[in-house]
Each structure stands twice: as C-alpha cells, then as structure tokens.
Amino acid sequence: MFLRKTVPTIIAGVCGVVVVVAYFFEIAPIKDLASHILKWQSVIAVFALGLGGVNIIRLHTKNLQRDPKNFYSLALLVTFVITIVVGLAMGQTSAAYTFIFDYINVPTGSAIFSLLAFYIGTAAYRAFRAKNAEAAILLITGCIVMLGRVPIGAKILPFTAPATDWIMSVLNVGGQRGVMIAGAIGFIAVSLRIIVGLERRAYGGE
Amino acid sequence: MNISTNVGVWIGAIAALGIYSVLIKDNPFYRLVEHIFVGASAGIAIVTGVQTFKSQAWSPLTGGQWVLIFPMLLGVLLYARYVPQYSYLNRLPLSLMMGAGAGVAMRGAVESQIVGQLTATMVKLTTLDAWIIFLGTLLSLSYFFLTYKLEGGAAWAPRLGRYFMMAAFGAAFGNTVMGRVSAAIGRFQFIFLEWLGM
Amino acid sequence: MDILEKLQNIDKRVFYLLMALAIAIPTISPLGLGVDVTPAVQRTFDFVASLPDGGRAVIGFDYEPGDEIDLNPQAKAILHQLGAKKIKVVAIASFPAGAMFAEQCLAILEEYGYEYGKDYVNLGHYAGGEATLAAFANNPTAIFAKDWRGNDTSSLPIMQEVKSMKDFTMAMTLNDGPTGGTGTHEWVRQAVMAHNVPLIMGVTGVLAASNETYVQSGQCKGILAGLRAAAEYEQLVNKLAEGTVGMDAQSMAHLLIVIFVVLGNAAMFLSKRAKGGAA
Numbered sequence: 001m002f003l004r005k006t007v008p009t010i011i012a013g014v015c016g017v018v019v020v021v022a023y024f025f026e027i028a029p030i031k032d033l034a035s036h037i038l039k040w041q042s043v044i045a046v047f048a049l050g051l052g053g054v055n056i057i058r059l060h061t062k063n064l065q066r067d068p069k070n071f072y073s074l075a076l077l078v079t080f081v082i083t084i085v086v087g088l089a090m091g092q093t094s095a096a097y098t099f100i101f102d103y104i105n106v107p108t109g110s111a112i113f114s115l116l117a118f119y120i121g122t123a124a125y126r127a128f129r130a131k132n133a134e135a136a137i138l139l140i141t142g143c144i145v146m147l148g149r150v151p152i153g154a155k156i157l158p159f160t161a162p163a164t165d166w167i168m169s170v171l172n173v174g175g176q177r178g179v180m181i182a183g184a185i186g187f188i189a190v191s192l193r194i195i196v197g198l199e200r201r202a203y204g205g206e
Numbered sequence: 207m208n209i210s211t212n213v214g215v216w217i218g219a220i221a222a223l224g225i226y227s228v229l230i231k232d233n234p235f236y237r238l239v240e241h242i243f244v245g246a247s248a249g250i251a252i253v254t255g256v257q258t259f260k261s262q263a264w265s266p267l268t269g270g271q272w273v274l275i276f277p278m279l280l281g282v283l284l285y286a287r288y289v290p291q292y293s294y295l296n297r298l299p300l301s302l303m304m305g306a307g308a309g310v311a312m313r314g315a316v317e318s319q320i321v322g323q324l325t326a327t328m329v330k331l332t333t334l335d336a337w338i339i340f341l342g343t344l345l346s347l348s349y350f351f352l353t354y355k356l357e358g359g360a361a362w363a364p365r366l367g368r369y370f371m372m373a374a375f376g377a378a379f380g381n382t383v384m385g386r387v388s389a390a391i392g393r394f395q396f397i398f399l400e401w402l403g404m
Numbered sequence: 405m406d407i408l409e410k411l412q413n414i415d416k417r418v419f420y421l422l423m424a425l426a427i428a429i430p431t432i433s434p435l436g437l438g439v440d441v442t443p444a445v446q447r448t449f450d451f452v453a454s455l456p457d458g459g460r461a462v463i464g465f466d467y468e469p470g471d472e473i474d475l476n477p478q479a480k481a482i483l484h485q486l487g488a489k490k491i492k493v494v495a496i497a498s499f500p501a502g503a504m505f506a507e508q509c510l511a512i513l514e515e516y517g518y519e520y521g522k523d524y525v526n527l528g529h530y531a532g533g534e535a536t537l538a539a540f541a542n543n544p545t546a547i548f549a550k551d552w553r554g555n556d557t558s559s560l561p562i563m564q565e566v567k568s569m570k571d572f573t574m575a576m577t578l579n580d581g582p583t584g585g586t587g588t589h590e591w592v593r594q595a596v597m598a599h600n601v602p603l604i605m606g607v608t609g610v611l612a613a614s615n616e617t618y619v620q621s622g623q624c625k626g627i628l629a630g631l632r633a634a635a636e637y638e639q640l641v642n643k644l645a646e647g648t649v650g651m652d653a654q655s656m657a658h659l660l661i662v663i664f665v666v667l668g669n670a671a672m673f674l675s676k677r678a679k680g681g682a683a
Binding site for chain 3: 019046147
C-alpha cells in the first residue's frame with residue numbers, strides 16, 4: 001500500500017510544488033532542487049523511449065507465435081531489427097541509416113499522412129452542408145480560407161485573400177481565444193489534481 | 207521523361223504507390239508497406255533513444271554526476287509493468303515525471319494562456335476588430351460556463367459564442383485542408399519529378 | 405435517383421481520381437500562378453530582419469515524417485535568412501525524426517560559410533517534452549552532453565557561449581503538434597514566458613488557426629503556416645524551392661474541394677426546393 005499509493009503521491013506532490021515554487025520565487029535551494037528534479041525526469045524519460053519498442057516486439061512476436069505465416073508481423077520485425085542494427089553498428093550519420101530514413105521511413109510516412117488529403121476532401125463534400133446557422137458559418141469561413149490560402153483564390157475571387165487574413169487574425173482569434181482560456185483552466189485544474197494527489201490514475205494509481 | 211536510376215528513389219516511390227493503393231481498396235500490398243513503415247519508425251526511435259540515452263544520461267553519469275544513477279534506476283522501473291507482481295513499481299518513476307510535468311506546464315499556462323490572452327483582449331476598444339476579438343472571446347468563454355445553464359435573456363451569449371467558435375473551426379478546417387494537401391503534393395512531386403523525372 | 409441526389413452522393417473514388425489529377429497535372433506542368441506575400445509572413449520576415457547580425461537562434465525541429473513537406477521548406481527558407489545575417493544556430497528536436505530533418509536542413513548554412521560546432525550545431529533529440537525543454541532552458545549542456553554527431557557539447561565553441569535560454573536572440577519551433585513531442589504552447593511557456601526570448605513559429609496548416617492568438621497577443625512574433633508560407637518566405641529570401649513549386653497543385657486541389665462543397669450544397673438546396681414545390 002505504502003509503495004503503491006503513498007510514495008507515488010508524495011513524489012508527484014513534492015516534485016510539482018518544488019517546480020512551481022522555483023518559478024515564482026528566487027529561493028536558491030528550491031531553484032537548485034527544481035533543476036535536479038527536471039534533470040531527473042529527463043533521464044527517466046529516456047528510458048520511456050524504449051517502452052514503445054518493447055510493446056511492438058511483444059505484440060508482433062505473439063502474432064507470429066499464433067500464426068507463423070503472418071507475413072506482416074514478420075516484415076515489421078525484420079525492418080525493425082535491420083534499422084536498429086544499421087543505426088547502432090554504422091551510426092546515425094552513416095549512408096545506410098540515412099538511406100532507410102530518406103527512402104523508407106519518410107516516403108511511406110508522408111504517403112500515409114497524405115491519404116488524409118483525399119479523405120478530408122470527401123469528408124468536406126459530404127459533411128459541409130449548410131443545414132443550420134452554425135454549419136453555414138463553418139462552411140463559409142472554411143471555403144473562404146481554403147481559397148484565400150492559395151494563389152488561384154486571389155485570381156478567381158480577389159476578396160478571398162484579404163478576407164482570409166481578416167478571418168485568421170480577428171474572427172478566428174475571438175473564437176480560439178475563448179477555447180484556449182477555457183482549455184487552460186481545465187488543464188491547470190488537472191495539473192493541480194495530479195500535484196495534490198487527487199488524480200493518481202495519471203501515474204497508474206487508482 | 208528521365209526515370210531515376212537511384213534504387214532508394216525506386217523503393218520510396220513503390221512504397222508510396224503501395225500506400226495510395228488503399229484508395230482503391232484495402233489490399234495486402236498496402237498492409238505490407240504500412241507494417242514496414244511502423245517497423246522502420248520504431249527502429250529509428252530506438253536508435254535515437256540510444257543516442258539520447260548517451261547524451262542525456264550516460265555521458266553526464268560517467269562524467270562525474272554519479273547521482274544520476276538514481277533516476278536511471280527509476281527509469282528501469284518503468285519496465286516493471288511487464289512483471290505482473292512488481293508492476294506497481296512503475297508508478298514511482300511515472301509519479302516523478304507526472305508531478306514535474308504538471309508543475310512545469312501549470313506554472314507557464316497561467317501566464318501564457320490565461321493572463322497573456324486576457325491582457326491582449328482587454329485593450330482600448332477603439333477599432334471594430336478589437337471589439338470583435340473582445341466580444342468573441344467573452345461569448346465563446348460563456349459557452350464553457352458548465353456549472354450552470356445560461357437561460358432566458360442570457361441564453362444568446364453561449365449561442366453567439368458557438369457562432370464565433372464555428373468561424374474559428376471553419377478557419378482551422380481550411381488550414382487543415384492546406385496541410386493535408388501539401389503532404390500529398392510532396393509525395394506527388396517525389397513520384398513524378400524525382401522518380402519519373404517528368 | 406435524380407441528378408440532384410446523384411450530385412449529393414458522388415462516389416468517393418471519383419473524387420479521389422479528380423484529386424489525384426488536380427495535384428498531378430500542375431506538378432508535371434506548372435501553371436505559374438505566382439504567390440503574393442501575405443502580411444503574416446512579411447511580419448515574420450521583418451522580425452527576423454530586425455534582429456542584430458551575429459546573434460544566436462535556437463530552433464526546435466518538432467515534427468515527424470508526413471509534415472516535412474510543410475516544415476522542411478520553411479526551415480530552409482528561414483535558414484537562408486539567418487545565414488545571411490550570420491546568426492548562429494542551435495538545433496534541437498523533440499521527435500526522433502526531427503534530428504534527421506535538422507541535419508538535412510542545416511546543411512544550407514554551409515553556403516554562408518558556417519562552421520559546424522562554431523556557428524551551428526545539431527544537438528539532436530531530447531526525451532521528456534516540456535519538462536526537458538525547461539531544463540534545457542536553464543542549462544543547455546546539462547541536457548545535451550553530446551551533440552547529434554557524437555561530439556562533447558562542452559568542447560564546442562558555440563555551446564560555450566550559451567549558458568541558458570536567455571543567451572538566444574530568438575527561438576523558433578517548427579511544429580506539427582504536441583503528441584509525442586514539444587508543442588507550440590510549451591514553447592511559448594518555456595521560451596517566452598519563462599525567459600523572455602522572442603519566439604516565431606513555423607507550423608503545419610492544422611495548427612495555424614489555434615496559434616494565431618499568440619501572434620495577436622504579441623507572445624509570438626510571427627507565424628508561418630504550411631507550404632504556402634514557405635513559398636512566400638522563399639520569395640522574400642529570393643531562394644525559390646519546394647514551397648513555390650507546390651503552390652499550383654495546392655491551388656487546384658483547394659479549388660476542387662470548394663467546387664465539390666458548393667456542388668453538394670447547391671444540389672441540397674435545389675432538391676429541397678423541388679420537394680417543397682412538389683408538396
């Protein structure tokens with residue numbers, strides 16, 4: 001119970017309070033302690049980088065154990081191992097490692113994300129219907145910005161370019177700022193709950 | 207047309223075509239390329255992680271900061287989650303990370319996302335734009351009064367706030383389209399210009 | 405199904421094909437539409453231009469594959485301006501891939517006679533997001549004992565000049581969002597609020613709207629949004645490259661989406677009116 005609940009709550013509380021106090025007050029020992037805490041968390045965070053790799057290995061080796069003909073999991077694990085071997089043995093600045101990054105990782109990653117260009121277009125076509133005032137506002141500002149952001153918009157409908165600048169710097173700021181302030185208040189409330197030990201789920205508690 | 211003779215360009219182009227094939231129908235080629243991408247990305251994350259470990263932890267430790275052995279031990283405890291009877295031990299490093307993270311974020315959020323934003327809103331309202339920003343902020347904030355419902359004559363405030371937010375989301379959508387389309391442009395440039403040399 | 409209903413339910417594969425053509429045709433044979441510089445990009449350019457020559461900039465390469473088409477051209481364009489002003493550059497990355505992109509983009513500085521370790525450095529990736537950025541801001545070499553190329557940072561002349569975030573004349577984040585890395589809010593908090601270092605942002609289109617509030621409040625000195633901003637910046641620094649080349653395709657793709665949205669809405673209204681008339 002002590003190690004499961006009390007110690008993590010104390011650690012989170014002390015770390016949070018020290019870091020906040022060090023920011024607002026010039027107290028040398030507290031500032032010193034806060035910089036140690038931040039350094040410690042950065043070291044721990046490095047270890048967290050490996051968790052993703054462990055999860056991937058566990059999941060796909062299980063897949064292969066269940067079905068040895070699972071070609072996809074095999075391809076994933078082979079690519080994973082080759083990348084690591086090349087990166088560690090030859091170095092990150094080596095031609096082989098750069099090759100994997102430039103010609104496998106970047107083209108496939110970019111292509112996957114660019115699928116959204118196609119999906120977002122059809123989504124706009126199907127969902128952007130001016131059925132009420134809110135939808136109409138969304139639709140109109142969205143279309144003006146889409147045209148105003150590209151050279152052809154200024155050629156076909158010259159008002160779209162200045163209208164986009166105005167929407168972005170005035171109308172958009174009014175709406176976004178309310179969302180930002182409200183979001184920040186919620187965010188601060190959650191942070192406070194973590195620090196005072198009311199939100200233990202954040203670090204695996206219940 | 208001057209087709210590339212670079213093997214890497216060929217691999218990259220074929221991989222991109224494999225991904226785009228899903229637009230016609232889900233197929234094994236797409237899934238294969240997708241899995242290869244995940245494998246390469248995870249591998250790159252691990253290789254970078256090792257370099258980051260050397261830079262952020264190992265070098266300072268061997269350089270004399272022996273106290274760093276403690277956060278390193280805490281870091282190892284993150285992996286306790288894979289041993290069921292000791293899985294609770296991973297709460298120790300996580301609580302330090304969450305506590306420090308929450309403190310760092312909270313102290314700045316008050317200034318940057320609340321005070322800074324309100325200060326920029328509470329300016330001399332001498333222009334129409336300043337009025338629009340002021341009212342937009344106030345009205346869209348009223349939409350988030352969740353502790354009680356604004357009714358009767360006051361109900362127009364959250365409704366108008368919703369209109370402002372819709373305008374902002376429309377602007378965000380227009381920009382999002384721009385971002386996604388440019389990702390596709392990058393790949394098309396790669397396929398047509400770099401690979402096919404058109 | 406009458407024509408109005410058909411227009412409201414066009415097969416998505418037809419749209420995909422048209423979208424592919426809208427991007428492919430201008431990529432193969434550019435239309436030469438040209439790009440005008442917008443006030444937002446001009447403001448960013450003017451801010452960098454107003455910095456004293458020979459200062460120091462910290463740039464966060466906070467993005468992954470998928471967003472490099474927006475952010476690499478932005479990075480390269482702004483590095484041309486920094487290079488011309490002999491501003492020293494320290495690059496850091498909150499995503500593993502960011503360090504690789506930094507290495508590619510920073511090569512531009514060699515055109516301006518920059519020397520690695522003295523005038524620019526790629527410190528590589530850091531783990532831990534905002535809290536580590538805060539630690540970096542207090543003492544950069546405490547977080548990066550080694551740079552991306554494996555050198556001891558304490559031995560590099562550029563790092564001997566940098567004791568904290570305050571030693572930078574400007575900060576910039578090239579950012580595609582906070583998931584897994586350090587977001588724009590975090591940069592505002594740690595660079596601007598904590599250390600009063602002026603910040604500019606290069607963001608993907610997705611993040612442009614939500615970060616505009618920081619520009620209006622003065623917490624961010626300038627923002628570059630998407631490939632379009634890169635194209636404009638390339639004009640300002642007189643180095644036309646990827647950004648400019650992509651603008652024709654961007655135009656046609658946007659136009660296609662707007663046409664489809666208008667078509668869908670027009671068909672919906674006409675269909676409603678026809679049904680109303682029939683009733």
